Amino acid sequence: MSLVVxxxxxxxxxxxxxxxxxxxxxxAATYISLAASYFTKPVNIVSVIxxxxxxxxxxxxxxxxxxxxxxxIKKGEKSFYWSGxxxxxxxxxxxxxxxxxxxxxxxxxxxxxxxxxxxxMLGNLTPQVQQKVIDQLKExxxxxxxxxxxxxxxxxxxxxxxxxxxxDVLTINDEEARLLTDEYSLVKAAKKIxxxxxxxxxxxxxxxxxxxxxxxxxxxxxALPLEDVFDPTGAGDTFAGGFIGYLAKxxxxxxxxxxxxxxxxxxxxxxxxxxxxxxxxxxxxxxEIQTRIRQFVNLVQFDIELEEV
Amino acid sequence: MSLVVxxxxxxxxxxxxxxxxxxxxxxAATYISLAASYFTKPVNIVSVIxxxxxxxxxxxxxxxxxxxxxxxIKKGEKSFYWSGxxxxxxxxxxxxxxxxxxxxxxxxxxxxxxxxxxxxMLGNLTPQVQQKVIDQLKExxxxxxxxxxxxxxxxxxxxxxxxxxxxDVLTINDEEARLLTDEYSLVKAAKKIxxxxxxxxxxxxxxxxxxxxxxxxxxxxxALPLEDVFDPTGAGDTFAGGFIGYLAKxxxxxxxxxxxxxxxxxxxxxxxxxxxxxxxxxxxxxxEIQTRIRQFVNLVQFDIELEEV
Numbered sequence: 134m135s136l137v138v139x140x141x142x143x144x145x146x147x148x149x150x151x152x153x154x155x156x157x158x159x160x161a162a163t164y165i166s167l168a169a170s171y172f173t174k175p176v177n178i179v180s181v182i183x184x185x186x187x188x189x190x191x192x193x194x195x196x197x198x199x200x201x202x203x204x205x206i207k208k209g210e211k212s213f214y215w216s217g218x219x220x221x222x223x224x225x226x227x228x229x230x231x232x233x234x235x236x237x238x239x240x241x242x243x244x245x246x247x248x249x250x251x252x253x254m255l256g257n258l259t260p261q262v263q264q265k266v267i268d269q270l271k272e273x274x275x276x277x278x279x280x281x282x283x284x285x286x287x288x289x290x291x292x293x294x295x296x297x298x299x300x301d302v303l304t305i306n307d308e309e310a311r312l313l314t315d316e317y318s319l320v321k322a323a324k325k326i327x328x329x330x331x332x333x334x335x336x337x338x339x340x341x342x343x344x345x346x347x348x349x350x351x352x353x354x355x356a357l358p359l360e361d362v363f364d365p366t367g368a369g370d371t372f373a374g375g376f377i378g379y380l381a382k383x384x385x386x387x388x389x390x391x392x393x394x395x396x397x398x399x400x401x402x403x404x405x406x407x408x409x410x411x412x413x414x415x416x417x418x419x420x421e422i423q424t425r426i427r428q429f430v431n432l433v434q435f436d437i438e439l440e441e442v
Numbered sequence: 443m444s445l446v447v448x449x450x451x452x453x454x455x456x457x458x459x460x461x462x463x464x465x466x467x468x469x470a471a472t473y474i475s476l477a478a479s480y481f482t483k484p485v486n487i488v489s490v491i492x493x494x495x496x497x498x499x500x501x502x503x504x505x506x507x508x509x510x511x512x513x514x515i516k517k518g519e520k521s522f523y524w525s526g527x528x529x530x531x532x533x534x535x536x537x538x539x540x541x542x543x544x545x546x547x548x549x550x551x552x553x554x555x556x557x558x559x560x561x562x563m564l565g566n567l568t569p570q571v572q573q574k575v576i577d578q579l580k581e582x583x584x585x586x587x588x589x590x591x592x593x594x595x596x597x598x599x600x601x602x603x604x605x606x607x608x609x610d611v612l613t614i615n616d617e618e619a620r621l622l623t624d625e626y627s628l629v630k631a632a633k634k635i636x637x638x639x640x641x642x643x644x645x646x647x648x649x650x651x652x653x654x655x656x657x658x659x660x661x662x663x664x665a666l667p668l669e670d671v672f673d674p675t676g677a678g679d680t681f682a683g684g685f686i687g688y689l690a691k692x693x694x695x696x697x698x699x700x701x702x703x704x705x706x707x708x709x710x711x712x713x714x715x716x717x718x719x720x721x722x723x724x725x726x727x728x729x730e731i732q733t734r735i736r737q738f739v740n741l742v743q744f745d746i747e748l749e750e751v
Contacts, residue, residue, distance in 0.1 A: 221626060222626075317530060317531075318668070318669055318670055318671075319667060320667050320668060320669045321669055321670075338650070341647070341650040341651075342650075342651075342664070344667060350740070351667055351741060352740075352741065352742070352744070353664045353667070353741050353742055354742075354744075355651070355662045355664065358628060358629045358653060358660055358662070359627070359629060360627055360629045360630055361627055361630075362627075389744075389745065392744040393744055393745070393746050395744075396744060396746060419749075423748065423749050426746060426748060427748055430746065430748065431659070431661075432660060432661065432662050433661070433662055433663075433742045434743075435661070435663075435698075435701040435702055435704075435705060436698065436702075437702050437705060437735060437739065439732065439735060439736055439739065440728075440732050
């Protein structure tokens with residue numbers, strides 16, 4: 134079993150300047166797993182839902198090679214629900230409602246078949262739940278990638294730092310990196326975070342791209358300039374899913390391959406934002422993905438003859 | 443004569459979270475000319491100052507191969523003065539004072555030796571002054587690059603659009619692109635601007651890099667992630683100076699060479715922000731510039747085998 138993904142599977146209601154959708158399927162693990170499924174199968178999902186979750190969406194997971202043996206279905210309970218509204222700049226949003234429901238008591242249980250993964254993606258959840266997943270692994274995986282959010286930095290920093298110690302790659306956004314380190318400069322923030330445990334750090338800057346840090350190296354990938362961003366929900370998770378899915382496919386965690394993984398993650402995220410929710414992630418073709426990768430190459434490639442210095 | 447630069451030469455008082463300087467030399471033409479001087483000489487400056495301008499700073503221009511035959515010195519008058527304060531994010535600033543002084547009546551007069559340039563940089567000034575410079579050219583230059591600002595878009599849009607029609611490359615920041623076109627999406631804004639006259643457009647995004655648009659092509663260069671940005675004043679002008687200076691050196695205005703010029707512009711801007719005012723631009727070595735170009739290459743280069751699609 135090569136990839137385990139832990140995170141929320143949820144209903145989202147989303148409003149952006151381009152429209153509005155009510156109670157569509159979402160959640161970090163949904164975006165991560167769908168994005169990763171284009172590169173590696175099975176994707177073993179660990180999460181919890183209520184029995185209000187549509188059969189049809191479970192079937193869509195299965196069609197994508199997403200194994201749901203670790204997806205708990207709580208009878209008579211409701212799935213996690215989030216509702217939010219984006220402002221014109223799409224970088225800021227207001228949370229209108231958060232109903233934890235089944236998530237309140239979530240105890241992640243890994244089926245035996247999930248306990249020796251090569252790659253693990255810890256989507257944003259309480260640091261305790263993330264740790265419980267690590268605790269159940271029988272061997273150290275090749276790579277553990279972890280996401281978190283400002284809420285845990287502010288509310289449960291000690292537990293968060295304990296979790297961060299045990300992972301290989303942390304992925305957070307620019308504001309979270311600043312919050313976690315009390316450094317405004319992202320370069321300084323990155324240096325601090327790389328002393329906290331992870332050997333690699335990805336700082337996501339939304340429409341402004343992503344930075345990958347490792348030792349003294351830094352790599353930058355832009356976001357693809359798009360005519361319209363309809364809905365940024367899940368873009369960061371989709372990025373993470375594309376990133377770790379690509380690594381799991383290649384089984385290569387060198388810095389050079391991580392750069393490629395960042396580009397693949399960015400390409401997947403660029404699809405995600407073009408429609409509401411994860412809609413666009415259900416029916417991509419390899420040709421579409423390759424075409425987009427080529428757009429990234431054209432976007433940043435240049436040819437300079439360096440003088441010896 | 444290969445490069446003519448028009449723009450302000452001014453005194454600036456600047457406060458940033460890292461410190462404060464009072465009445466140092468600045469102005470768009472100062473930054474542009476100094477940056478360009480590392481690639482092409484002479485740089486023929488067209489501007490106006492009062493007799494309060496320090497002899498020493500004029501000497502520094504001459505040391506950099508900046509020709510001041512077109513720099514009017516008004517006896518008994520004071521130079522343009524600007525004072526501003528940056529916020530923590532360094533992307534926003536408050537203007538504390540603007541004293542036009544000699545700039546109020548500025549009538550740009552090109553010496554004969556300036557009238558057949560191959561490259562012209564119109565720094566941010568009134569659209570009328572920018573047009574007067576174009577009017578005095580005896581032949582169509584290889585390339586006219588123009589900067590402007592939100593003030594002219596809001597206060598004198600008709601004259602601005604007239605000027606924009608006559609140039610080849612427009613360089614503005616993201617907010618100005620939105621203001622000029624009423625489009626939030628930078629891709630849509632770029633499409634509109636490319637119908638207004640210029641064949642090329644550079645949208646500057648400050649610490650988030652710069653986009654170069656031409657026909658259906660787009661190229662992106664990040665800003666170099668720095669530990670500290672001490673003072674962003676003049677970064678955009680320095681970018682433009684490095685950009686046009688590099689083009690003037692190469693005498694090649696192909697899209698591929700413009701990509702390289704964007705990288706050189708970004709490298710020069712990355713030096714500019716490391717000290718207050720244009721200080722860092724006085725004493726750079728070719729080795730420092732080449733080292734920084736190499737950092738840009740390392741920052742964005744990746745190697746992906748594209749599948750044929």
